[in-house]
Amino acid sequence: MDQTPENDLRIAHSHTTLRELVVEKMRQAIISGRFDGGDRLVERTLCDQLGVSRSVVREAIRYLEAEGLVETLARSGPVVAKLDWNGARQIYEIRRLLEAEAAAACARVADAAVKARLCDALAALESAFQDAAPHKLYAATTDFYQVIFTSARHNIAWEVVQRLNGRISRLRALTLATTNRRVSGPAHMARICAAICDNAPEAAAEAVRNHLVDAAEIARTLLESPP
Amino acid sequence: MDQTPENDLRIAHSHTTLRELVVEKMRQAIISGRFDGGDRLVERTLCDQLGVSRSVVREAIRYLEAEGLVETLARSGPVVAKLDWNGARQIYEIRRLLEAEAAAACARVADAAVKARLCDALAALESAFQDAAPHKLYAATTDFYQVIFTSARHNIAWEVVQRLNGRISRLRALTLATTNRRVSGPAHMARICAAICDNAPEAAAEAVRNHLVDAAEIARTLLESPP
DNA sequence: GACCGTAAGGTGGTATACCATATGATTGCA
């Protein structure tokens, strides 16, 4: 049932609901650290801050709850989920499994078009590293992996990874900002890209694993250092 | 609020929140096939069937939407997510990765208590196989894996697997009911249990992989044969 | 100082109203 009305005069209006906007706002607020782990999410306060009604806020909270960014305590209400090293460690391990598999699959099926898109993404990534713009870097990293996952046709794994990344996003932002990471990061990415362009699945998987071991190590030092 | 207790979808008020009950009811309705893939979820109809207000239904839908069991189409509203073999295949592959890793980790750390719990779960599983009670079998299988994941301290991976299982639950119910599976299933499980009791990580991982390859194969034949 | 009652603030839940849009039926005009 694909109806793509090219000659439709109507403006393609995105039809983003308020709810989606609020979900995105709140997700960003949690990611950016504006809402800290453990903070209570008081419905009516959020209504005021966001300028929307309770319905919208409550539904957005339910969505984020299912995503794992928010947890609702019985008889107390929703709070921002807290992240400890135990949780982060598990997430990095899951990412290691899924991303290594995706990179290997991508290396197996990558044709010229995929390689070109990947190299573009890598170039954007390196450019973002140069600019030292955190949000650009974040977006570029996401793009790079998205190319890998989608071209490997691992779109459900990509969903999983994105959701997990939401839960460690503060951490990712921190690791991306770390000097150490700023040096080793692009090198890892370049190796991953090279392995895929060589259609070398095992090398690609290994490069991904190395990257994530490093990232997890930086995350650990950040999390275990005094709050 | 009229109360006609003959309606079997009507939820029983209790200590947990209405929202959670509704989420569970709807999840079960989707899993059991009462709501089929592609079916529209009309809010006001659900309100009548469940005997709750729109707010509760809408929040439950948001939760299931984030879980991937429901998707909301623009200008049309929520529908039950459809499952094709491509999606199911990916989910089985992700499960293969996560469950193999969890089984290996469990085998590494399993002490007498863990082994006892695992053997208990296996016994319950085999008993459920004998009874040929689908829902018991389903629950027993879940319990068995839960012991593995929780004792390996892979609770986030367990969350992920549970959510993914929700999306292929109809399929799981079918595979569990298949005779073929009824024969090979417990054998696989017994091998997994034995490997863990031997503290043999690689053997445990391999047993899990074999189990899932079989399950995926059965699922494929079920999905690709016209209903 | 301990205890109890009350008030405030919060969530959970419900009912209702309003608007925008999609869809199908109906009506009216050529």
Added chain:
DNA sequence: TGCAATCATATGGTATACCACCTTACGGTC
């Protein structure tokens, strides 16, 4: 008759008011 405009209905999205219940903090009483 046929087509088009219009109307009605269904439905989702949003806002608002209200109630019940729980928790917490405060303050008064013993």
